[in-house]
Amino acid sequence: MALIRIKKPWEIPESHTTGEHRYLNRRKFLQALGIGSIGGMSLTRDFLQAGAFGPFDQSNIEYSQYDETLRDQISNFNNFAEFSHWNAEVPDLTRSLDTDSWPITITGLVKKPLTLEASELLRLMDMEERSYRFRCIEGWSMVLPWSGFPLNKLLKLVQPESNARYVRFDSFHNPDVAPSQQVNDWYTWPYTEALTLEEAKNELTFIASGLFGKDLPKAQGAPLRLIVPWKYATKSIKSITRIEFTSKRPGTFWEAANPGVCDFHCNVNPTDTHANVPQAEEILINTGDWQTTLPYNGYAEWVSGLYT
Ligand SMILES: Nc1nc2c(c(=O)[nH]1)N[C@H]1C(S)=C(S)[C@@H](COP(=O)(O)O)O[C@H]1N2
Numbered sequence: 001m002a003l004i005r006i007k008k009p010w011e012i013p014e015s016h017t018t019g020e021h022r023y024l025n026r027r028k029f030l031q032a033l034g035i036g037s038i039g040g041m042s043l044t045r046d047f048l049q050a051g052a053f054g055p056f057d058q059s060n061i062e063y064s065q066y067d068e069t070l071r072d073q074i075s076n077f078n079n080f081a082e083f084s085h086w087n088a089e090v091p092d093l094t095r096s097l098d099t100d101s102w103p104i105t106i107t108g109l110v111k112k113p114l115t116l117e118a119s120e121l122l123r124l125m126d127m128e129e130r131s132y133r134f135r136c137i138e139g140w141s142m143v144l145p146w147s148g149f150p151l152n153k154l155l156k157l158v159q160p161e162s163n164a165r166y167v168r169f170d171s172f173h174n175p176d177v178a179p180s181q182q183v184n185d186w187y188t189w190p191y192t193e194a195l196t197l198e199e200a201k202n203e204l205t206f207i208a209s210g211l212f213g214k215d216l217p218k219a220q221g222a223p224l225r226l227i228v229p230w231k232y233a234t235k236s237i238k239s240i241t242r243i244e245f246t247s248k249r250p251g252t253f254w255e256a257a258n259p260g261v262c263d264f265h266c267n268v269n270p271t272d273t274h275a276n277v278p279q280a281e282e283i284l285i286n287t288g289d290w291q292t293t294l295p296y297n298g299y300a301e302w303v304s305g306l307y308t
Pocket residue numbers: 077078079080081082136137171191219220221233234235236237238239
């Protein structure tokens with residue numbers, strides 16, 4: 001498939017991209033910066049204690065008490081509730097997820113519903129690479145080079161009906177593979193997210209199949225995930241199995257699990273406080289600098305019109 005490089009006004013210079021090595025070691029970086037013991041860590045801890053991500057064992061977040069080896073393991077750190085609340089465990093646990101054969105259903109209020117393998121869908125699309133800011137509600141951010149295609153291209157393929165107003169995305173439900181789906185019965189599985197149709201059509205809204213020029217790691221949402229750069233990373237649902245066009249607003253995973261985490265839109269907003277975490281600043285993983293969080297994560301010019 002062709003990889004097209006198109007310069008867009010919202011593009012971030014290459015030099016600002018978070019390096020792969022540094023990205024993979026983001027937890028270690030936070031520790032090296034002293035964040036593991038003082039500022040950011042307590043910020044994270046307060047946040048977690050506020051129950052933002054649901055009930056779990058608090059002892060799991062005391063990274064600093066573990067030895068170097070374990071800290072190295074922690075360096076792979078991904079939020080993936082299906083596998084573990086301990087983000088460090090996620091990369092290992094995702095190994096048993098079979099992403100080779102991955103049917104995706106696109107259904108609901110569309111003229112041309114589709115069910116096909118993720119790999120077949122990718123063959124239908126021209127691939128692009130896009131560096132976007134990625135900002136979690138926990139207060140970390142990075143600039144990551146995703147590859148994939150704009151969701152808008154898929155919309156053109158399936159042709160939403162005139163009464164379609166929302167797009168719902170479901171992740172997988174497979175308790176045999178995902179341990180939290182066996183035990184965390186306070187959650188409603190699958191992890192599900194949604195956008196308005198207008199948000200889905202925005203040129204920034206992206207379906208990613210790769211990162212740093214390689215296939216997405218399983219812990220990162222292989223084979224296909226959503227990337228919505230002006231919203232908190234929570235909205236960027238991983239390992240999509242189903243996309244449904246609806247007339248009524250779908251509920252989302254976090255609205256059901258803990259409404260304090262995010263509202264439906266979950267747009268990056270520096271004036272918000274989410275679950276006791278003020279959102280005015282963020283730590284940039286590759287430099288360790290704190291920087292001011294921008295409205296809509298810096299993409300206001302291209303998306304604020306959606307909300308007027
Ligand atoms: N299916 C699924 N998608 C998900 C999540 C999840 O738990 N399950 N977590 C979200 C949250 S809160 C974040 S911060 C990002 C983390 O993405 P990363 O591991 O690629 O950094 O994925 C989002 N997508």
